[in-house]
Amino acid sequence: xxxxxxxxxxxxxxxxxxxxxxxxxxxxxxxxxxxxxxxxxxxxxxxxxxxxxxxxxxxxxxxxxxxxxxxxxxxxxxxxxxxxxxxxxxxxxxxxxxxxxxxxxxxxxxxxxxxxxxxxxxxxxxxxxxxxxxxxxxxxxxxxxxxxxxxxxxxxxxxxxxxxxxxxxxxxxxxxxxxxxxxxxxxxxxxxxxxxxxxxxxxxxxxxxxxxxxxxxxxxxxxxxxxxxxxxxxxxxxxxxxxx
Numbered sequence: 001x002x003x004x005x006x007x008x009x010x011x012x013x014x015x016x017x018x019x020x021x022x023x024x025x026x027x028x029x030x031x032x033x034x035x036x037x038x039x040x041x042x043x044x045x046x047x048x049x050x051x052x053x054x055x056x057x058x059x060x061x062x063x064x065x066x067x068x069x070x071x072x073x074x075x076x077x078x079x080x081x082x083x084x085x086x087x088x089x090x091x092x093x094x095x096x097x098x099x100x101x102x103x104x105x106x107x108x109x110x111x112x113x114x115x116x117x118x119x120x121x122x123x124x125x126x127x128x129x130x131x132x133x134x135x136x137x138x139x140x141x142x143x144x145x146x147x148x149x150x151x152x153x154x155x156x157x158x159x160x161x162x163x164x165x166x167x168x169x170x171x172x173x174x175x176x177x178x179x180x181x182x183x184x185x186x187x188x189x190x191x192x193x194x195x196x197x198x199x200x201x202x203x204x205x206x207x208x209x210x211x212x213x214x215x216x217x218x219x220x221x222x223x224x225x226x227x228x229x230x231x232x233x234x235x236x237x238x239x240x241x242x243x244x
Contacts, residue, residue, distance in 0.1 A: 004030040005067040005123075007167070008057040009135035012049025012074070013143040015217070019043065022146025023053035024139035026166065027060050034162045035060065036138070036154040040146030049143060050074040051106040054081075058113040067121045071169060073129035073136055078175050082124055085111055125173035130222060130236040134164040137236065148217055191230055195220040200239050202230075 007028040014021030022040035029035075037056050041048070054070065054077055061068065072078065085107060088094065093101045101107065114122055127133045129140065145152040155162060191202050192209035196216045203209040206223070213219035220237060224230040231241040 005069045006030065006061050006064060007135075008054075008061070008068060008070045009139045009166075010050070010053035010057050010070065010072050010077075011129075011136060011139035011143050012046055012051070012053050013140065013147050014044055014046040014049055015147050015219075018045050020147050020149065021045065021049040022143040022148075023049040023056065024142025024146070025053045025057035025060070026135055026139060027057060028159065028166055029064075030066060032159040033157065034159050034166060035156045036142060038142040038146050038151065038154055040143075040149070040151075042149075047074075047076055048103055048106060049147075050077045051103060051110060053139065053143070055106065055110050055113060058110070062113065062116065065118070067123070068117065069123045069125055071125045071127050071133070071135055071173070073127050075126060075175050078124045078126055080107065081110055081114060125169075126175045127170055127173060130220075131232050132236040133170060134168050135166050138164055138166075144218065190224045190226050193220075193222050193224060193230065193233060195237060195239065200234060200237075200243055202244050 009026040010023070011025075012021065012023040020040065020042050021044035022038065025037040027035045027037070037053075037060060039052065039056065050072070054072065057070070058068070087096065088101045088107070093104050095101055127136050129136060142152055142154070159166070189206070191204065192206055194201050194203060194209050194212045196212060196219045201212065203212070209221050213221045222233050224233060234241045234244070
């Protein structure tokens with residue numbers, strides 16, 4: 001494992017957005033150890049928690065010189081730290097529209113942590129959420145548990161004793177290109193999925209889905225693009241698609 005980088009997984013969640021939130025992170029070291037991290041806030045946003053997870057993970061490895069691979073399902077996080085932050089700084093932490101950058105304090109802290117590492121030593125890798133990537137799924141579980149103020153038991157020990165195939169990651173981890181609304185028509189949703197109390201349900205409209213999950217602790221919901229996408233999301237949640 002000599003050429004094995006530090007591998008970090010991070011995720012964040014907020015119920016209500018704003019509302020109670022949590023973040024989760026997993027650190028896998030070249031020598032074969034796994035450390036789970038987690039935290040939360042009683043009133044926060046999903047984006048704050050996404051940033052919080054990445055900050056905590058990078059803090060944890062701040063004294064280690066190895067290259068870092070960070071897996072996250074947040075395009076906001078990746079694009080913010082690799083693209084947008086440069087313009088924000090030049091404009092005095094203003095957006096292109098002249099408004100204040102949201103979560104500036106967190107962006108500044110994340111930027112300081114990334115800037116303290118060797119140039120080019122951080123590889124930001126995107127994974128789609130809720131499709132069964134073990135590291136992403138576990139971070140989501142940790143984040144949701146902290147959002148519910150029910151902190152889970154966090155693992156800290158050898159990779160050989162970890163009960164998740166943490167190194168199973170997708171081959172394609174590039175951030176999806178944002179399509180221009182002027183040139184590409186918006187694709188209608190195939191369906192909306194919700195899970196409340198462990199019971200899955202398919203909805204034809206977002207309004208119906210929102211009505212079911214609103215105010216429900218631990219509820220999950222997702223827009224789907226196709227039948228295959230719907231099945232993949234359900235399997236990622238540990239639910240047999242035939243249950244619908």
